[in-house]
Amino acid sequence: MTAPILSVDVGAVVANWRSLAALHGGETAAVVKADAYGLGAGLIAPVLARAGCQRFFVATADEAIALRGLIAAPWIAVLNGCPAGRENDFTTQALVPVLNSLADCARWQGAARAAGRALPALLHVDTGMSRLGLDAGEWSAVLRDRSCLNGIELQFVMSHLVSAEVADAPETAAQVARFAAIAAAMPDVATSLANSSGIFLGDTARSDLARPGVALYGGNPVTGQPNPMRAVVTLAAPVLQIRVIGPGETVGYNGTWRAARRSRIATIGVGYADGLPRTLSNRLTARHDGRVVPLVGRVSMDLMTFDVTDLPDIVPGAMVDLIGPDHAVDDLAAEAGTIAYEILTSLGQRYRRVAKSV
Missing domain, CATH: 2.40.37.10 (Lyase, Ornithine Decarboxylase; Chain A, domain 1)
Structure with a gap:
């Protein structure tokens, strides 16, 4: 008797990525953490890479190393950052950590000194989620003394939206204002803010790099409205x-x-x-x-x-x-x-x- 069948339309994933990129109007990555949201990074990531996606996000170091074995894309970022003791994995596998604290920055500076070169990273500044990211005190410390970023090739400053799927959420306006101030303080660094739902906020949450996740896989990014994504x-x-x-x-x-x-x-x-x-x-x-x-x-x-x-x-x-x-x-x-x-x-x-x- 036939086993239960989970069908994944990878063509629809690519179509969703392209439509999100067109809507965003700028560079658009693909979030493939948790085994591409449970559907199989081995099925999905190589197809996205062949379609032209050059930037991928995962959550953990082990996910990134596994993904590096699947795709030739030059840029894989790790949202949870580089754990202590895993710096060599990141440098040898060309992985890009998201720096979520001043301690992360200091440890990555040490890795850069050991490597004898500047190392790429993203800097995550919390604007309201209260999970990962530099808090207000740490961000103020960065503004007072930028030396904590010496030796780091800072490619993006990023934050994460709390309620992007909720139309006119007051939290979004507050976060966007905070992030605009952060971006203004770092005018030479590209920005990344919009997740799947954030892309549908248009100019409100527009940044240099969008990071869609669930919308790639057919989840509805606009609560209470018809789903604009293709089913996957x-x-x-x-x-x-x-x-x-x-x-x-x-x-x-x-x-x-x-x-x-x-x-x-x-x-x-x-x-x-x-x-x-x-x-x-x-x-x-x-x-x-x-x-x-x-x-x-x-x-x-x-x-x-x-x-x-x-x-x-x-x-x-x-x-x-x-x-x-x-x-x-x-x-x-x-x-x-x-x-x-x-x-x-x-x-x-x-x-x-x-x-x-x-």
Whole structure:
């Protein structure tokens, strides 16, 4: 019987990158952290590089080293920076750290002295996220004494938007103003600000380098509006078994769904171990030939059950679409009470991954 199939339309990823670059009007990188948001950096990054993408962002040093083995693109930046003791990996693999603190700057200066040359980096200044990045005190220290950047080839100064997906969010205006002041203090350094949603803010968040992530993979970057991106992911699983139960019988753990009539129950071999969260229990609506197939009962580790009483053509071996043209990843995420990012990055390794439109 066919295994669950996760199809990745890499042609759509490239089309999304090109449309985002056109909208941004400037250089546009690709964020391929977390294995390209769970879809497979090995499938996606080489295709983007062949399409002309020259700058890639990942989160960790190990992700960057793995990516370096996949693509010839000259520039891979590491958002979490260079961990202590990994400086040699960065210099030998030509990786570019994001410097998130004065301690990061000092350590990278040391690496530059050891290398006998200036080393490239980005400087991250926090403007409101309160995660990584120089805080207000550290940024003030940089303004007082720029020697903390000596020996560093500072290629970009960057920040990260808190609520770019929310139209007219007051946080965005405040962050943009702070970032404009930061950029003005470093007029010879290029800037990077807009993420996927930030690109759709137009001139408000425009910078020299955009960093789209989820929009590349078909996630909706504009909350409450039609998704402007091409769909990338389809996820389908075969029916393993059909069971007929009588009125009053229950389905799944703890009997959370009870049949009101004689019912046909289809079981598929996908569960929360495959990234379909338990919060989808009694809420997920799959599709078969465009028709709604409701999940009944709890999502279990390896299995889910659907009421197919009104769909007699669903038999063992028939495919049920969990993500597809009529049920996007954002729709599934809403049913789970989460966001598309979490769904994509949680998709497990038991799917047969198939690349389309290469």
